[in-house]
Amino acid sequence: MFSVGIIGLPNIGKSTLFKAVTKIAVPISIFPFTTIDPNKGIVEVKDKRLEKIKEIVKPQKTTPAIIEFVDIAGLVREAHLGKGLGNKFLSHISEVDLLLEVVRLFKNEKVSHVENVIDAERDIEIIKNEIAAWDEKIISNFIENLKKKIKSSPLDEELKTENELAEQLKKFLGEKTWLLERIKQLPGETQVDMKNLGRKSAVLSVKPLIFLFNISERDLTKEEEAKLRTSFPYSFFIDLKKEEEISELSNKEKEELEVSSYLDDLILSCYNRLDLITFYTIKGGREIRAYELKRGEEIIVAAGKVHSDFQKKFIRVEVLSFKDLIESDSWQEAKKRGKINVKGRDYIVNDGDIIEFKI
Known part of the structure; x- marks a missing residue:
């Protein structure tokens, strides 16, 4: 923290x-x-x-x-x-x-x-x-x-x-x-x-x-x-x-x-002076959580913020930008429009990313 x-x-x-x-x-x-x-x-x-x-x-x-x-x-x-x-x-x-x-x-x-x-x-x-x-x-x-x-x-x-x-x-x-x-x-x-x-x-x-x-x-x-x-x-x-x-x-x-x-x-x-960004996770549609992260960090660091298992067993993530979610009005619609990107462990997290971890 x-x-x-x-x-x-x-x-x-x-x-x-x-x-x-x-x-x-x-x-x-x-x-x-x-x-x-x-x-x-x-x-x-x-x-x-x-x-x-x-x-x-x-x-x-x-x-x-x-x-x-x-x-x-x-x-x-x-x-x-x-x-x-x-x-x-x-x-x-x-x-x-x-x-x-x-x-x-x-x-x-x-x-x-x-x-x-x-x-x-x-x-x-x-x-x-x-x-x-x-x-x-x-x-x-x-x-x-x-x-x-x-x-x-x-x-x-x-x-x-x-x-x-x-x-x-x-x-x-x-x-x-x-x-x-x-x-x-x-x-x-x-x-x-x-x-x-x-x-x-x-x-x-x-x-x-x-x-x-x-x-x-x-x-x-x-x-x-x-x-x-x-x-x-x-x-x-x-x-x-x-x-x-x-x-x-x-x-x-x-x-x-x-x-x-x-x-x-x-x-x-x-x-902002700490140069932090925010990324989000949506847990089965039941919980939305925002996480603070240092700007420029890789997705593997973000995974550890969410859960140590996500970091240890990391395979890939699906990433949707905040802007694309708002324009699509749902995760499912964003997927239909091809707005969800699959990324590996070297991905640099962007401010406003909505992330689903795959392990």
Whole structure:
């Protein structure tokens, strides 16, 4: 399962977001470090295509794709040196696939700020610098271990290439930029090698990042918001206290009060930033299920997502695109029109594929 880690300074709304998005009640306080151990919750990904497939197939059960949200303890200056919950916080980040950084913009004298004054760009810089400092330690240790291996196996060209890439990663980290964004400036094949090495070495800034600015009404002018959006392209501006209140309402109450949530858009943005696609299975017409999968994966990986037996005993699959199902209005009609394709184990799954496994 793919996971989103909610990070940021203490007292900025991380647990409020977690509660609103997962519907799981967690302790929330006006004091720092209320969260120590990570809270985890599963979140459904809203999917208009799944609803359309449901209208055609009329199954007894529909199961959407999911991702996990993790509420991680707050970080402070010098966390990489162990201050606050530093090392514990940073090790928890290594376990997630995407970082969702909550940044405080709301003003409330009753809720303290660890830096005393609200300053979004300064707070973002603190988090970035702490993660970069941690990553520099991680990559330095990784390089040291590589050199020991090279000393033992001086003719191993793969180790030498890996060491060269690791030294380049270390150089990028010294520039104090977010590593993933720096890697994106490299040629395609080098990008892939660098990302793979970043994951292997367990540096944190190779993970994708989204910013959520926690606002309240009238906290921000349009000009200020535009400036932040320019500086931080993957960003949302959401009143998390309001979202927490909305999450406690029934659908009927939401309609009566004419209120809506931005959280479905946030969840979908996390899903897309993770570069995930969705494929579907229809189990005997009784259940439609959506599955999340990394873009570019082969069908054999998708088979393992559905059932380990499908992966072990894989023979072939029948594949129908979402578009062709909608145009045909049934699997049977699509088959008559020749829209269903038979594929083998090297098939690359496409977003929206409806798949029937043959074992």
